[in-house]
Amino acid sequence: MKPASFVYHAPATAAETVATLTELGEEGRVLAGGQSLVPLMNFRLAQPAHLVDINRVEELDYVRADDGSLAIGARARQAALERSSEARSLAPLLVEAAKWVAHPPIRHRGTVCGSIAHADPAAELPAAMLAQGGEVVIAGGAGERRVPFASLFLGPFSTALQPGELLKEARAERWPDDTGHAFVEVARRHGDFAVAGAAALVHMDGPVIARVALALFGVAATPVRVGEAERLLQGSSGSEDEIREAAEVAVRDLTPSSDIHGSGRYRIQVARSCIRRALREALTSARRHNG
Amino acid sequence: MATEVTEARTRKWVGKSIRRVEDPRFLLGRGGYVDDLTLPGMLHAAVLRSPHAHAIIKSVDVTAARQAPGVAAVVTGAEAAELCNPMPDFGPAPDKHVWRCLAADRVRYVGEGMAVVVADSRYSAEDARDLIEVDYEPLPAVVDPEEAVESGSPLVHEALGSNVAYERTFTFGDVDRDFAEAEVVVRDRLRWHRSGAQPLETVGALASYDAGTGMLDIHCNSLTFTHFLFMLAGTLKIPSNKLNIQPHSAGGSFGSKFWAVKVAAVAGMLAKNLGRPVKLVEDRVDNMSNSDHHGSDRIYDIELAAMRDGTLRTFRLKVVDDYGAYIQFGTGTHGNSLAQVVGPYRIGSVQYQVQAVLTNKCQQGAYRGFGSEVTNWMLERMVDLVAGELGMDRVDIRRRNFIAPDQFPYFIPTGNMYDSGNYEPVLDRALEMIDWGYWQGEKERLRREEGRYVGIGITSAQERSVFSATEFWFWFDEPSAKVTSSPESVTLSVDATGSVTATLYSNAFWGNSAETMVAQLVAEELDVEPTSVSVVYSGSNRSLPATGPGGSRFTVMVAGAVNGASARIKEKARRVAGHLLEADVADLEWADGGFRVKGTPERSKGLAEIAAWCHLFKHSLPDDIESGLEADKVYDHPYTTMPSDDRSNLGVFYPFVGHACHIPVVEVDVDTGQVTFLRYVAVHDAGTMVNPRSLDGQIIGGTAQGLGTTLLEEYVYDKEGQLLTSSYMDYLIPTAMEVPDLEIDHKVTPSPFTVHGIKGAGEGGRMMAPAAVCSAIDDALSEFGVRCRELPVTPARLLTLIDEGRARQSPHL
């Protein structure tokens, strides 16, 4: 299973990368970690005419605090996110999610931005970002633009990224330090893509939920924020009954597809279970922060 | 039929867990796998596979492909049909389902190869492959085996006139009487979906043809039954004595490299016709879709009859087995089933209706158990069902029905023999290790106090070993070839310094510690250090008849061959020693690696000294002693009997039967259907063990594959015959996180018929795990009345069973 030929570009700077991509337009694809792209190329399911390898672009390799957000550059490895003390303090949900991405050897090469751009509906990081909130910085011929995560994911393996553009940076919004977080996934084996999963953030105001974010993955064409469930929980005490009701509301309108790993119905059952567990864990951790 | 057996107390090397003699090369990255080999001028091949489950090949345009850079040749299936004869096929009526190495006019499963490109690199070959234009006329696909037998179904092979390749009902014993006398009958339908070996190394071959000598050399990692190689030569249209298969260590097989000769055939055809060496190595998609080695794919309808006291009397079953588009081994996998169809129980009669159905899928081949693992699962599921019906404990019902130790050798209703056995100690040891009683209380406590669903399962079942060739033809009253040979051979050579070389003639190494087995066995016989024995492999053109691994046969058979060859060596050495010591051969005894005069042990000659004389000093020895010290032994199956004419008795064909008991404790997450292991006990009795650690490795590895088959692995075809599991993303092999540590113990009930009393044990783990795990899942979910009837028990299937159970409990909600 050998890939088809392509023209190889290895720019050294972000500017060079963007210029090359702009010029190539639809013919060019970014090679970051390659952990998703190269298998597709080996199957010849993807046959890009040009690959723009960003692995030499040192300036895009960072995970750092920036203006209140956690900024992750296009070349930052998933393993770097996992190890980052800044990430642990600014957005621990993302660190938790990173641990569920495949296996460490994949995370040594796979990039955070690459996972976001690849937009697999069963992937962990897009959903975690969706829950966390924030935006991506997209660089193209006309300059840079910002797209919130909430409008980034358009369909399976499809984002607002246009041909010739680079997803240059992911900016995760910071939640208050006493936010509780949880990341729950059900997969067939350790390290597999999710059958279904939930990422939750809960911030309490005393005994009451002041703010909550709940994102699901593996259950729709994209990761989804379940706004109705969030609204139900907001202002509530987060009791077991309220959690169960929120989970029901969250899955009510889902129509996950069926595949060999589970029917749509099965995915809904699993999603329900993941949501309950994620909310319970996030609430427990939020309450712990609050003493 | 008994053979000389060394007393256990005198064994020096058999029974020792020495570290393996073959490991250094693997540890150093010098494994010598077939893809590691290069030859000057070597070309690379890539096979074009069918995207359709069933289609007519209307035309194949290779013009652009032939002109692509680096391409040496493109051969279509139609062209291959001129260059080669059909593949060797041991199935029924091969002329009615003609199997070729590349499909010529019709493709019959997704993945079937129908053209091949040969180029200067695999990359170029695949580039050219993409340029081949095929005009297919898709035909309706035959996918469901029960629909395949209905009238009006499309046919996989027109010439056969049906999709039933074979059907017969066998009745052993008085089934009707036993049903009439029984007090309770349970019925069920069970479904075992196909999974497969999926070794990490695929099948590969590197062929080179010498036009000067006419010799076709094929380096290959498949087992090749040297005595059947003339059939492969026939396929390749070369004289049978001009084919030389050179064995290479296989990176795993588990059955799937058991006569996996299609790759060798394609490579050989290409090398012979191009005049350059050609390497063809399956990629993973080839191995998943076009391997000719999918596992059993069965639907059982069974009724089992028993007495109210739990005595099992008889059963009738119909099994529909979906063989895919071809049936290369006939219904041999059901021979494996019939070898131990009554399990370890005194069931007196059996009716077995087998229907082998053809569909548009990859054909079946071999996967660890070769069909008997499915039978074990089926029978144990029924025993659990009867136990439930009678309100009997699962342990008690098994113990009650065990064949007793004084009943061996025991002939089961089908005619096969269980050579020896002592089942209660195996059961008792397993129960003791897991603390069966503790878990009865503990699982209740966990449910009550923590809301957890924990269950304990049990299976007690057989692992037959060392097949006879009869199981491939006793299906027919008038078989075309009543082959009865299934030998293994070895040559032992002692050089002038006394160093021993053991030459093997089959592709013996699959990861099964073959060389360590040989080294320990030779060491035992000749009293040398195992690490001093050089184990080499011969190409088939200088070969004695040999079969190789499969059916857990290798260690038993090579032990017989080593024993025979070393006996011949010692016989000659004794004569030479007698001459050198001026003593009568009757006054000599073998001790400490040489011969000594009984009563005066200081008068002795070691094997090395004897060997030096044999090699160097011909004229100092009696006239009739030839130079050298070397002996062959062709060891035929030591206990085979013929089937009766009416096939009411199949004869003895798989007589060395081990036994095991597996007891897992599992926990089920009733919200997600996921199953985790809390403990797993396995007690095995495979007779005398050569290297206990190595045997444990086989048990663990086999159990891991059994867990995979039970919970994770399935080749899934959709309604159109598309293979949905054609990569490792979808075909789920257990990782270290899915396999628990096993707690293993052994009992030893030697075989009376094999050298050292060894029984084969390579397959046992996989033959036990499925039933044991299903038993545990049922137990964990007993309050929902869950019964696992279909493998794999995926989380989704299990959640459905739980939901159905909940609905039964509260039908009005």
Next chain:
Amino acid sequence: MNELHPVAVTVNGTPYERHVEARRLLVDFLREDLGLVGTHIGCEHGVCGTCTVLMDGESIRSCITFAVQANGHELMTVEGLAADGRMHPLQEAFWEQQGLQCGYCTPGMLLRAKELLAENPDPTREEVREAVASNLCRCTGYQFILDAVLEAAKVIRHEAAASVEPARVAQEV
């Protein structure tokens, strides 16, 4: 399209320079261009880990890495484990514990284990289990692999302790 690109790598301490197509996979580069056949091909889609090598000390899957991406980097393959004719403690431990049967996954497994022990010299059995879950083995069922890695960990820790000043070693004893 078929332009050749330079690949200058150090593998097991030896520098190499070749020119290859950009699409050439690192595993093929190692096996065919450099003749280092110890790294094996299992799936060619990054799932099984059979092709694992270390790049700058980190385990990567060479079947989904292009050789050109290794340009300028340091690699270790299984051939680099043994030194001066002596097997690495991991190789010895795998041998002692029978942590292999067919040997095909072994090179990748050894390197992954080496990485694990460099990061975590005293892992629990469950930590080893989770770490090697990245690499499939079809033969062993993993149990003896875990035994081998834990045994190697002990040996490596002792060797590290022994290379410290004698006084401290004496105290431990």
